[in-house]
Amino acid sequence: MCCEYITLPLARRLTADEQAWVSLHPCVRIIGGNVVRVNIPCKALKRGRCKLYGQEARPSLCSVWPDDPNNQAPDGCIYKEVS
């Protein structure tokens, strides 16, 4: 997961009907046949920056991950681009 999307492993490959459903939802993408990516930008993300940075309201998860952005952050993660 990151500020802009979440990825989840699939238990099996999608059927043709499920793939058709995915193709009708621009915010959903299948990666490598066994991972689903859902684009759900955080509402605290404004112009590529966290509006809650340094505030109590920011989830602690956001502070501890990724601790090594260049090796852990997924493709497209803004941490890679800003570092």
Ligand code: SF4
């Ligand atoms: S709170 Fe900030 S760091 Fe956490 S997901 Fe939202 S924008 Fe990203």
